[in-house]
Amino acid sequence: MSRIIHRSLRSTPPVAASAEGIYITDQSGKRYLDACGGAAVSCLGHRHPDVIAAMHAQIDRLAYTHTSFFTSEVSEELADHLVAHAPAGLDQVYFVSGGSEAVEAALKLARQYFVEIGQPQRTRFVARRQSYHGNTLGALAVGGNEWRRQQFAPLLMDVGRVSPVYEYRDRREGESQDGYTARLIAELEAEFQRLGPQNVIAFVAETVVGATAGAVPPTPGYFRGVRELCDRHGILLIADEVMSGMGRTGTLHAVEQEGVVPDLMTIAKGLGGGYQPIGAVLASGRIVEAIRQGSGLFQHGHTYIGHPTAAAAALAVQKVIQRDGLLAQVRTRGEQLRGALLRRLGEHPCVGDIRGRGLFMGVELVKDRDSKAPFDAADKVNQKIKQQAMANGLLVYPMGGTIDGRRGDHVLLAPPFIVSEADIEDIADRLGSAIELCLGRAAR
Ligand code: PLP
Numbered sequence: 001m002s003r004i005i006h007r008s009l010r011s012t013p014p015v016a017a018s019a020e021g022i023y024i025t026d027q028s029g030k031r032y033l034d035a036c037g038g039a040a041v042s043c044l045g046h047r048h049p050d051v052i053a054a055m056h057a058q059i060d061r062l063a064y065t066h067t068s069f070f071t072s073e074v075s076e077e078l079a080d081h082l083v084a085h086a087p088a089g090l091d092q093v094y095f096v097s098g099g100s101e102a103v104e105a106a107l108k109l110a111r112q113y114f115v116e117i118g119q120p121q122r123t124r125f126v127a128r129r130q131s132y133h134g135n136t137l138g139a140l141a142v143g144g145n146e147w148r149r150q151q152f153a154p155l156l157m158d159v160g161r162v163s164p165v166y167e168y169r170d171r172r173e174g175e176s177q178d179g180y181t182a183r184l185i186a187e188l189e190a191e192f193q194r195l196g197p198q199n200v201i202a203f204v205a206e207t208v209v210g211a212t213a214g215a216v217p218p219t220p221g222y223f224r225g226v227r228e229l230c231d232r233h234g235i236l237l238i239a240d241e242v243m244s245g246m247g248r249t250g251t252l253h254a255v256e257q258e259g260v261v262p263d264l265m266t267i268a269k270g271l272g273g274g275y276q277p278i279g280a281v282l283a284s285g286r287i288v289e290a291i292r293q294g295s296g297l298f299q300h301g302h303t304y305i306g307h308p309t310a311a312a313a314a315l316a317v318q319k320v321i322q323r324d325g326l327l328a329q330v331r332t333r334g335e336q337l338r339g340a341l342l343r344r345l346g347e348h349p350c351v352g353d354i355r356g357r358g359l360f361m362g363v364e365l366v367k368d369r370d371s372k373a374p375f376d377a378a379d380k381v382n383q384k385i386k387q388q389a390m391a392n393g394l395l396v397y398p399m400g401g402t403i404d405g406r407r408g409d410h411v412l413l414a415p416p417f418i419v420s421e422a423d424i425e426d427i428a429d430r431l432g433s434a435i436e437l438c439l440g441r442a443a444r
Pocket of ligand 1: 039098099100101103132133134135206210211240241242243244268269
């Protein structure tokens with residue numbers, strides 16, 4: 001019996017023994033194609049020589065130092081690199097160790113900014129249903145994933161809530177895409193008005209929704225509408241790109257495709273590609289300057305912020321992505337993945353939707369594609385498919401969002417950026433057979 005408190009307390013997962021490229025091998029010697037990069041993390045795959053070399057060199061020089069005494073060359077270089085490739089205006093970086101910490105830091109930077117500029121009455125955040133922003137209590141409060149929140153109510157903050165962008169389920173019959181988008185923006189405005197816009201700190205949203213809904217992109221113009229509305233009321237926009245960022249959707253930051261610049265943006269996962277735990281907040285200089293001019297101290301901090309070895313790993317990962325032109329590769333392979341999934345699963349009666357951007361794709365599973373009726377939570381469809389996929393030697397990320405109070409099912413695919421065209425066909429095939437084994441075959 002394992003002494004580790006695993007996510008499921010009733011079972012112990014297989015023991016991973018080694019990894020190479022896009023494959024992980026367990027203790028029994030079974031190989032798994034890692035089609036979700038863990039949780040959309042392993043963007044370069046495993047054992048990349050450049051990253052290993054950079055980490056060795058850094059550990060040899062300086063593994064760790066605490067930021068209350070020193071900064072380090074490597075974390076400064078990483079910050080310069082991130083700012084050089086960030087949307088204009090996001091020119092300050094706060095390093096942390098992961099996604100939830102990044103969200104917490106962004107919420108606190110936003111809150112402190114308004115205190116510093118003399119608007120302390122702004123205490124409210126607005127976020128969306130069916131969203132995930134992390135598992136720490138602050139991040140859980142902004143997240144809209146009810147099944148994760150239920151057991152911890154009342155949460156630390158009472159957050160205003162609006163609908164996510166979820167065209168597949170929420171766009172009404174006969175409604176144009178622009179009309180649907182306008183309806184979502186009107187709903188956000190109504191929520192700001194309900195809370196009093198002068199009381200709102202920020203609107204928090206994932207640019208492309210990841211774990212709770214399975215790679216759901218925004219409709220065209222949605223984020224431009226959000227940005228305009230936030231600007232009109234002096235409300236900040238926080239883009240959570242912990243999952244969808246760092247190249248996953250085919251541009252370094254998913255917001256680049258929306259033509260907007262958020263005030264704060266969280267990144268993690270693909271930043272360090274899994275070689276080290278690292279996350280960051282990219283912040284508008286205006287916010288940081290206000291704090292600098294005010295109290296001069298961001299009231300935050302963790303032991304491992306700016307960790308030199310983590311920074312070395314992340315810097316190496318990011319340099320490889322640039323040097324090897326991997327963003328273009330994500331776009332090409334992403335379209336191949338969409339095509340392969342459509343060919344293999346597009347006609348399956350239980351596949352409701354195949355969606356996503358770049359190498360960030362979701363497959364939504366339904367009882368019946370005409371009515372879009374979700375499976376019952378008790379059926380645990382996404383877990384069954386995950387297990388069957390593992391039996392087929394494939395790792396996919398299973399999740400159930402909340403649809404009309406019930407859990408819907410999807411699997412998320414987020415393979416490393418180095419996948420080949422043959423790997424893509426292999427992924428679609430192994431997933432297709434796992435779905436057929438769990439839910440039956442499509443009539444052909
Ligand atoms: N934000 C988003 C959008 C995420 O997808 C996640 C994790 O999946 C987090 C925050 C939390 O990140 P972490 O698990 O590194 O704390």
